Amino acid sequence: MEHREKPLLEKRIAVVTAVKGSLGEGIARRFGREGAVVVAVDADREAAKRCAALITDAGGTAIARGADILAPGEAVRLCREVADELGGLDILVNAGQATTPVAPLRDKDPDNFGRAFREGPLAAILMMQAAYPHLQARGGGRIVNVGSFYGPTANCGVVDAVASDGALAALTRAAGVEWARENILVNFLQAGAPDIPEFHAYRQADRDAVDGLVANLALGRLADPVEDVGGAATFLASDEGCFVVGHTIFADGGQHLAAPAYDPGFKVV
Amino acid sequence: MTQQYETYGRLRGRVAVVTGGTKGIGQGVVLRFLKEGASVVYCSRNPxxxxxxxxxxxxxxxxxxxxxxxxDVGSKSDMQGLVAAAAERFGRVDILVNNAQGIAPLNPIQSKPDGDYSMTLAxxxxxxxxxxxxxxxxxxxQRYGRIIHMSSVWSLWGYRYGSDYAVTKGALESLTRSMANEWGKFGVTVNCVRPAGxxxxxxQFKAQDIRTAAESEAAIPMGRMGDCEVEIAGAILGLVSENGRFITGQVLNVDGGLWAVPPNHEPASDVDIHRGRAQAAVSVGEGN
Structure with a gap:
């Protein structure tokens, strides 16, 4: 870690959704280390508590909230309660992502697309709308939408995730333009394949081929959810990102320029 | 000279080289890096x-x-000497910000002199x-390096009469991707910034055509140009610091959202942002 005289997100109030997932958890933990007051949110209340505990155990400040963002009124209630309890809201990270069975498009259950779009873009939209008045009341804020952990170059077998990422990127661009004048900056963060158990399981199927793909990446390694993905999210949420709007940022060590390290449908199709 | 921002001492121990560091964005980067604790070597043609x-x-x-x-950024030996000076004086070269850009007068492609393309590319x-x-x-x-090239939204939309500039910026964006893929294995990240600063x-442009400048600023979703030291240098700082460690091969728009709003292609064709300056010596090492 580089030298720091003080943390980068000191006392900013940050809501991070879907912290049961590796990317949401990594970002929440990094924000905790950067001095933010983190609200760790997940539909699975125990998962939210585990994430908050990781942050507080490391000396940070966090509370947990169990919330089903997609339930009527839930996002509005969540943001209102956070703002009331903590005194405001500065940063929103939407890390929701459906996990659906890997299958080629011709066989994919259309409901998987429904889930992908509800848990990704729709949940993000509901949270953005719910957070908007609170961010506005602070004179601005930051929203980071987070894509799937397949990155932008996986295609086969995960078309629902890929399409959901595309929707998030477009949502981010349009919302970024609409809200920039109010200093509410919306950006899209797409990670490369992260170094997590799901990836290790995937790698077991064909270790040499997968290792070859990882070596093919510009930086030759997988993403660390806290250091790499959390670092890029901090970039977008801190002073550094104060003139970046509607953008897609890859925290992927160059994977957007290369074959994906994690393409779980590759062999299925 | 500028708005206040927080400093964190994040570049302590780092050595940075910045081309064209005495004005505008380059100056903002030099001052921001120094305030953040780095040692900085920078150039301009004229002392x-x-x-x-x-x-x-x-x-x-x-x-x-x-x-x-x-x-002189148009001189290979001068550029080699600049980097050597940093290594000699401070013992390392961690960060390189290639900010300078010579700018030729706006002219239609059919009448733009070859020399303008050569100068702009050089x-x-x-x-x-x-x-x-x-x-x-x-x-x-060092197994560590951060390289930033500078591009522009001019590379995006075929702005009229600045084809030499657009082509140069397009080349830099391609170079960014190739360099990222070739040098990542050495611990070097390479990114490109498209500023609206x-x-x-x-x-210079605004002084000559305040109406077009006002329209351009109004078109930016954030409603203004970015402050060189606060906003443009701030994002560059993010890319070269720990937060940017897994970001490479990318073109980052630091422009208040301008990239998402294609332009009205009606610049006044007679606007020369370097009007009144010696054309043969357009702003080399001084631009941006």
């Missing part, structure tokens, strides 16, 4: 351009951590290539 910087740096108490080099594309090549051995030995070149 007299350094008077303002020297005073500001003295005020910061950072004179011992900085060095001005008189160098002072933009080639200077960035030369400094990067010179910095690589140091970065490779209140730069030296932009101020």
């Amino acid at each position: 007299s351009n350094n008077a303002e910087n020297a005073a500001l740096i003295e005020e910061l108490g950072a004179a011992q951590r900085s060095q001005f080099v008189a160098a 002072t933009g594309f080639f200077h960035s290539l030369w400094t990067s090549q010179a910095a690589l051995p140091h970065m490779q030995a 209140d730069s030296f070149a932009y101020k």
Whole structure:
């Protein structure tokens, strides 16, 4: 870690959704280390508590909230309660992502697309709308939408995730333009394949081929959810990102320029 | 001279090289990096351009951590010398910001002189290539390097009458991706920034055509140009610091959202942002 005289997100109030997932958890933990007051949110209340505990155990400040963002009124209630309890809201990270069975498009259950779009873009939209008045009341804020952990170059077998990422990127661009004048900056963060158990399981199927793909990446390694993905999210949420709007940022060590390290449908199709 | 922002001492121990560091965005980067604790070596062609910087740096108490080099970004040996000066004085080269860009008058393609294309490519594309090549051995030995090239939304939409500039910026964006893929294994990240900053070149333009400038600013979703030191240099700081460690091969728009709003293609074709300056010597090492 580089030298720091003080943390980068000191006392900013940050809501991070879907912290049961590796990317949401990594970002929440990094924000905790950067001095933010983190609200760790997940539909699975125990998962939210585990994430908050990781942050507080490391000396940070966090509370947990169990919330089903997609339930009527839930996002509005969540943001209102956070703002009331903590005194405001500065940063929103939407890390929701459906996990659906890997299958080629011709066989994919259309409901998987429904889930992908509800848990990704729709949940993000509901949270953005719910957070908007609170961010506005602070004179601005930051929203980071987070894509799937397949990155932008996986295609086969995960078309629902890929399409959901595309929707998030477009949502981010349009919302970024609409809200920039109010200093509410919306950006899209797409990670490369992260170094997590799901990836290790995937790698077991064909270790040499997968290792070859990882070596093919510009930086030759997988993403660390806290250091790499959390670092890029901090970039977008801190002073550094104060003139970046509607953008897609890859925290992927160059994977957007290369074959994906994690393409779980590759062999299925 | 500018808005306040927080500093964190994040670049303490790092050595940065910035081309075209005496005005606008380059100056913002030099001052921001110094305030963040880095040692900075920067250039301009003419030593007299350094008077303002020297005073500001003295005020910061950072004179011992900085060095001005008189160098022409159109000259390969000058660019090699600039990087060598940083290594010699401070023992490392961690960060390279290729900011300078010579700018020729706006002219339709059919009448744009070959010399304008050559000058623009030399002072933009080639200077960035030369400094990067010179910095690589140091970065490779350190297993650490951060390279930033500078592009522009001019590379995006075929703006009229600035084809030489657009082509140069397009070349730099391609170079960014190739360099990222080739040098990542040495621990070097390479990114490109497309700023919309209140730069030296932009101020010149605004002085000549305030109406078009006002329209351009109104078109930016954030409603203004970015402050060189706060907003443009702030994002560059993010890319070269720990937060940017897994970001490589990318073109980052630091422009208040301008990239998402394609332009009205009606610039006044007679606007020359360097009107009144010697054309043969357009702003090399001074632009942006």
